[in-house]
Amino acid sequence: MRSVCLTLPTNRPCPDTIAALGEEAAYAADHFDIDVHLLVLDSCPPSVHAAHAEAVRRLPAHPRITPHHLDEAAQRDFLERVTAHSGSAKPDLLLDLMLPDGLSYGACTNRAFLIAAALGCESVHRRDSDSRYQSVDGRTVFPVHHELLSIGARAADAVPVVTESTLPAALADRRVAMVGSSFVGELSVDVAEIRDADPGVYHDVVSLWAPGHWSAERKRELVEESFHGAGTASFVADHSLLTLVDPMRVDMCNIAFHGDSVSERVPLPPARDTIGSDYFLIHLVHDAGLPGVLHNRNIVNYHTGERRTGPGFLAYQTRFAKFLLSMLHFHFVYDRMAEAGDTLLDRHGRARPAAVAALARRSTGLDPAENVRRLDTLDTAYRRLGGRYADFADLLATRRERLLDEARGDMADFALLTEAWEGLVGAAKATPLALPPGRTG
Template sequence: MKRQICLVVPTNRECSATLAEVVAEAEYAEHHFDVDVHLLVLDSSADRTGHAKVLADARTGWHLDEARQREFLSRVVDRAGVAEPGRMLDLLLPSKPSYGACTNRAFLIAAALGCESVHRRDSDLYFQTYAGQKIFPIHAELSALGRPARDVRATEDRLDDSRRDLPVAMVGASFVGDMSVDVEDIRDADGYYDLVSLWAAPGSTDTEKRALVEESFTGSAPFDGDHTVLSVVDPMRVDMHNISFHGLHEKVPLPPATDTIGSDYFLIHVADRAGLPGLLHNRHIVNFHTAERKSDAGFLAYQMRFAKFILSMYYFHFIYERMTTDNPEDIAAIVRASTWQPREPNEEQAHLMERAYRKLGGRFTGVADLIGQRRDMLLFEARRDIEDYADLIDEWAGLVAAARATHV
C-alpha cells in the first residue's frame, strides 16, 4: 500500500498562483515516489472560487472553509471527550488569526486521512526554477522523512551515532526572496537593532545579539544543486513554510496563540532540544510580501503581531532552555512553569519595544502608540496564550486518536 501524505496550505487570502505551484508539487511527488498525496487547503479567504478552480486539477484535493473545518473539529472534540469542549474548539479554530492553530488543524485532518506525514507550505510563496525545472522541497522530504536515520544518504552526515536508530522526524529548508518577517524596509534604520535584538535570549551578550540581528529573518542562498545535511537541525536554518514532520506532530501540538507571528515554530525547537534526527536541505522556497501587508491596516496588524512575538519569547526562551525531550507530559510541565515567572522583566521588554518603535519614526510611531495603549492587554495575552498551550498539550493525544477515527 502506498504511503499517505498530507501537503497543506493554510490561507486567508487569494493565492491561486501559489496553489497552482503546490498542485504541481503534489503531482511531482506522486510521479517520483510511491505515495498518495492528500492536498489540503485550509481556506479562510473571502472568495474561494479561484482556489476551487485550481484545486480541481488536484487528484486528491481537500478544500475546506472554516465552516467545514469547524464541523470536523466539533466531531473530533466530542469523540475525544475533553474536559472543556467549547474552549478546546476555540483553541483549535480561534476567531483571530493563529499560525499555530491552523497548522494544528492540518495535523488533525491529516490523522483523519490516514497520513503519516505533514508537509506545510504557505500562501505567499512560489518555487525556485533551476536548469529549467521547478525545485520542489517535497523531493528532499520524501527521500528521508520517517526512515531510520541510518538508512538516509545525505551530502553531509553530522548525526551522532546514538541517534541513528531513530526515524527522521523533520525535514526542512529555508527561503530566498523577501525577509520572512516584514522588517526589510527598516534594516538600515536607526533603531532596527534596538527592536530586533529584543527577541534574543536573556543573558545574551552584545556580540551574540548583533549576530542574531544580522541573521534574523534573512533566508538563504539560491539553489545551485542538491545539498543535504543529516543532523539534529538548527532551528535558525529552517522555516515553517518549508517544513515536514513525521510522528512528532502527533505527539505535541503547536501553540494556538492568536495575533502573533512565530507561534508555529515550536516543533522545530522540540526536534532540536530532543535530539531528533532531521534532514536539512537547500530546496528553499521563494518568499514574497503581499500588497495587503504594505497597506496601513495590514502594516499595523503585522507589526502588532511582531510585538506580541517579542513578548511571547519571554516564555519560550524559558521553555527552550529546559526542554530536553519530546515527551508531551514533560513539555506541558515546563510550559506551565514558564507562566510562573514574574511579569516585571516582560514589562520592561514592552517598554523597550515601545521606545524602539518610536525611535524608528514615521508610521512606526503609530505602532509605538498602540503598544503603549494596549500594553497591559498584550502582556496578559502573551501569558494566557502559554497557559492555553499547556492545556492543549494535555488533550492532544486524545484529539489525535479521535481524529484518526473521524471522517473528514
Template sequence: MTDARDDRRRVCLVVPTNRECAATLTEVVAEAEYATRHFDVDVCLLVLDSSDEYEAHAKVLALAPLVWHLDEPAQREFLQRVVHRAAADRPDLLLDLLLPAGVSYGACTNRAFLIAAALGCDSVHRRDSDLYFQTYEGKKIFPIHAELSALGKAARDVVATENRLDESRADLPVAMAGASFVGDMSVDVEDIRDHEAYYDLVSLWAAPGSTEDEKRELVAESFTGSAPFDGDHWTLSVVDPMRVDMHNISFSGLQENVPLPPATDTIGSDYFLIHVADRAGLPGLLHNRHIVNFHTAERKSDAGFLAYQLRFAKFILSMYYFHFIYQRMTNASPGDIAAIVRASTWQPREPNEATAELMEQAYRRLGGRFTAVADRIGANRDALLIEARRDIEDFALLIEAWAALIAAARETPLRHD
C-alpha cells in the same frame, strides 16, 4: 477528487490561507503531482481556506489528483466531532484554540495535523500562501523531493550529501525535513534594516543573558533567507531552528505527539516543533530546496502594516516564555513539556514589562508609520502582556489534550455524510 490506494503511503501537503493565492496553489498542485510521479505515495493536498476566494481557489484545485479543500464551516464541523469524540475537558475552549476568531499560525497548522491523522497520513508537509518555487535549469525545485527521500526512514538509511548526526542517533527515524527561503525577509522589517533602532527592536527576542556579540549575531541572522539553489545539498543532523522556515517544513510522527502554540495575532507561534526536535536531538534533514518568499500588497497597506507589526510585538513578548521552555525541555515527554509550559507562566511579569517598554521606545525611534505601532503598544501594553501569558496557559491545556484529539481524529471521517 479521486480515491487514494489503500496499499500506498499517504502524505499530507497542506496550504493554510486567508487570502487570494491562486498562483501559489497552482505551484503546490504541481508539487503534489511531482511527488505522486516520483514516489510511491498518495499525496493528499489539503487547503484550509479562510479566504473570500474559495470558488477561485476551487477552480485551480480541480486539477489536483487528490484534494481536500475545506472552508471554515467544514473545518469547524470536523473539529466539533473530533473534540466530542475525544471527551476532553473544556471542549468549548479547545474548539476555540483549534479554530480561533483571530489569525493564528499555530492553530491553522494544528488543524492540518488533526486532518492528516483523519486521512491516515504519515507525514505533514506545510507550505504558505505567499510563496512560489525556484526554477533551476528549466525545472521547478520542489522541497517535497527532499522531504519524501528522508522522512520516517532510519537516519542511517538516508542518503545525504553530509552527515553531522551522532552515531547514537543513527537508528532513530528522521522526524523533520526542512529548508529556508530566498526572496523577501520572512518578517517584514526589511525597510528598517539600516535604521539605528533596528538592532534595538530585533535584539529584544534574544534569550536572557545573551552577550552583546550573541545579540548582534542574532540580529544579523534573523528573518533573512539563504542562497539560491545551485544543486542539491542535504545535511543529516539535529537541525538548527535558525536554518529552517515554517513555510518550507515537514514532520513525521512528531506532529502527533505535541501541537503548536495556538496563540492569536502572533508571528512565530508555529515554530515550536522545530525547537522540540532540536532539544530532543531528533534526526532531521536540512536541505537547500528553498522556497521563494514574497510580501503581499495587503501587508503594505496601513491596516495590514499595523496588524503585522503588532503580531511581531506579541512574538517578542511571547519569547519571554518560550526561552524558559526551550531551556528546560530536553528529551521531554508531552506531559513534561506541558508542565514546563505551565511553569513558564509563573515567572514574574516585570522583565516582560521592561521588554514592552523598550519595544515601544524602539518603534517610536523608527518614526513615520512605526509611531502608530508605538502608540498602540503604549495604549494596550497591559492587555498585550496579559494576552501573551494567557496564550501560554492555553498552550499547556492543548498539549494535555493533544493525544486524545489525535486518537479521536484517526477515528473521525473528514466529511460527515
C-alpha cells in the same frame, strides 16, 4: 502504500500557489510510491474562496492525488466532531484553540495535523501562500523530493539518500522526525523598512527577541542572522545533511514532520496574532535529539502588500510585538528542553507531550519585568522612527497590560492543548473528514 499530506493554509488570494502545489503533489506521486492528500485550508472570504475552488478544480487529475479544499465552516464541522469525542472535559475551549476568532499560525497548522491524522497520513508537508518555488533551467525545484526520501525512516537507513551525515551514531535507530529547508528572498519578518530607515533602531528592535540576559555581542550576532533565511543565492545543485537540525536553518514554509514522532504527539502553540508561534516543533525536534534532514531546496519568500496598508500595518506590527513578548516564555521552555534532552522522548523515540506541557505551564509563572522592558524599548524605538511607527507606539501604549496578560495566557493555552493533544489525535483518526449526506453526527 503510505499516504502523506501536502498542505497549504491560507488567508489571502493565492490561486497561482495552489496550482504550483498541485505540481509538487504530482511530482511526489510520480516519483515516490505514495498517495498524496493535497490539503488547502482556506480562511478567505467567499469571493477569494471561490477563486481558490476554481484553482483546485483545474488541477490535473491523478490516481494517487486526492485534493481537499476546506473553508472554515467545513473545518469547524470536522473539529466539532473531533473535540466532542476527544475525551476532554473542555471540548468548547479546545475548539476555540483549534479554530480561534482571529489569525493563528499555530492553530492553522494544528488543523492540518489533525486532518492528516484523519486521512491516515504518515507525514505533513507544509507550504505558505506568500512564497513560491525556485526554478532552474525550466525545472521547478520541489522540496518534497528530499522530504519523501527520508521522513519517517530510521536515521541509519536515511544515510544512503543524503549527501552527508553529522548525526551521532547513538541516534541512528531513531526515526527522521523532520525534513526542512529555508527560504531566499525577502526577510521572513517584514521589518526591512525599519532596517533601511534606521539601522540603530533595527538593532534595538530585532535584538528584543533574544533572551534578556544575553551579552551585547550575542545580541548583535543574532540581529545579523535574524530573518535572512538562506540569503539570496539561487539553487544550483542538491545538498542534504542528516543531523540535529539547527532551528535557525529551517522555515515553516518549507517543512515536513513525521506524525508518529512529533506532530501527532505535540501541537503547535495556538497563540493568536503572534508571528513565530508555529516554530515550536522545530525546537522540540532539535532539543529532544530527534534526527532531521536539512536540504537546500529553498523556497522564495515575498511579502504581500496588505500588511503595508494602514490597518494591515497596525495588525502586522501587533503580531510582531506579540512575537517579541512571547519569547520570554519560549526561551524559558527552550532552555529547559535543551537540558532535558532525550528525556523528552518515550521509549519508542516519540515526543512526550506531558514533558512539554509541564514546561509550558511553568513558564506562565515568570516575572513579566523583562517583557515590560521589551515594551519600553519598542516604544522608544518606534517613536524615533516617527510617522506610522509612532502611531503604532501610541496604540501599543494603550494595550500594554493586555499584551502582557496575553503572552502569559497564550502559554497556558498551549499547555492545555498539549495535554489534550493525544486525545484529539485519537479522535481525529476515528472521525471522517466529512459526513456522508444525511448524517448529522
